[in-house]
Amino acid sequence: MQDKTKDRRIYGEHLTPVEVFNDFILPEIKNKKNDYIWVDLFAGAGNLILPILNLIPEEKRIEFFKKRIYLFDIQKELVEQAINNASKYGIPRKIAEKNIIQKDTIKEYPKFLLDLDLPIYHITNPPYLYLGYIVKHKETQKYLEFFKGDNKGYQDLYQLALINDLRNGIEKMIYIIPSNFLFGFSVSNKIRDDFFKYYLIEKAIIFEKEIFEHTGTNVVICFFNRKKAPKKESIKFQGIKINNEIQKKTYVLKPENHYRAGSDFEEFVNNNKAKNPIKITYYLTLDEVIKNKGEYKISVIDANEINGKKYTKKVIYVNEKLYKKIKSNILFVRTVDTGTINGRAGLYNIKEVFEADGILVTKAKYRTHPIQIFFDPALTVDEQKLLMNYFNLILEYFRQKTDSEFLTTYKYSNSKYTRKYLGLRQVKNLIQTFPWLSLNEEEKNMLKNLIEAKNIKKLITFISHVK
Ligand SMILES: C[S@@+](CC[C@H](N)C(=O)[O-])C[C@H]1O[C@@H](n2cnc3c(N)ncnc32)[C@H](O)[C@@H]1O
Incomplete structure (x- = not known):
């Protein structure tokens, strides 16, 4: 028996349910x-094309199939399955075998398709395999050669599928691909920059729930049309978001944001950096503690050690300087939603959450752990609390406004609640919109009042005026 889990990994094999195609x-x-x-070109069992035959009267299907359908897959067993499926629509095996072909279509584009009498419409759900994974796993390292030369900088097999269509001048495509294609940062900036010079999105269906049986990857169905001529311009389209409910939303992808969808947050932080921004550093490391040993006792949690459901508490001894530094920086950032309403990504008070003074990294630094923040110049405790409230207010505002699209969906969880990840650069950028250091006393009071009143609209106007 073949190992299906392995195929899923090596070949990025996730077959689309026929209902998704039909609906x-x-x-x-x-x-x-x-x-x-x-x-x-990555047809699996043919679920994305063969059901078109339902639209064709039975007596005309064979003719239609011969002239108008071509399926490819690298795996022999899947080609076999697709041939069997074709027979369910009345296509004899001999004829099916001609147009359902075993081939590595990433390595070699089947150019004969380009010489046929009608244009190609490519409907696919290509393999998804992230370069970071490919590098680390022996059985997938054969793909590394695909990411060289002209393909340098792409990050996933699905991106190579897209760029191959672009290079071969395909006019119309429907792709089912990971939603990081629209919403990702470094994983997809290059493919979007290259691709959207040539293509428009007519429409996208964005799934925030799983549609495949064996993967939690969130996907989008994108309907692409090639532009008449390449052009760097904003792209506007209708998105339909499918979660527990269905929402419609207009998206605008701008070249200056690497055509990333959901960029309101980025625009806010980019346009509102304070004149005199607060500088911060992350992490209290063991190294720093060792270099600053002393007599001063202080309580920390160990971010690398969990006991049951809680971080292990420790007492450490440091010199006066480090003692003061730890004690006077009271905030930490939670980068990943815990899954409960009180545990959303944001800034928190270390003492209130962990009943300790600091958060010590004893082993590797993980961006998903709670991370202590150090301010330079130092902020008073009250100023830090104000900053915390400001930060969380603005963050929640943009989460609501954009349905958290500026955050990365963190792994897959079974719960109804989609957990999100807030990047450390985003944290820094948002903190740097806090204009405190540039304000006079009167302005400081105004800012304080707006934050306390949670008057978000006026707060944002205020920020954009005083920055
Ligand atoms: C995500 S599945 C989707 C299959 C089908 N399009 C569907 O939606 O049901 C991707 C398919 O691509 C095939 N595949 C992976 N690498 C390939 C390659 N280099 N050339 C051709 N097919 C490949 C896999 O065997 C797998 O069947």
């Missing part, structure tokens, strides 16, 4: 069925 793709293409050749 979301078929309605968009059914009136164009005679205008294109329908291709899936």
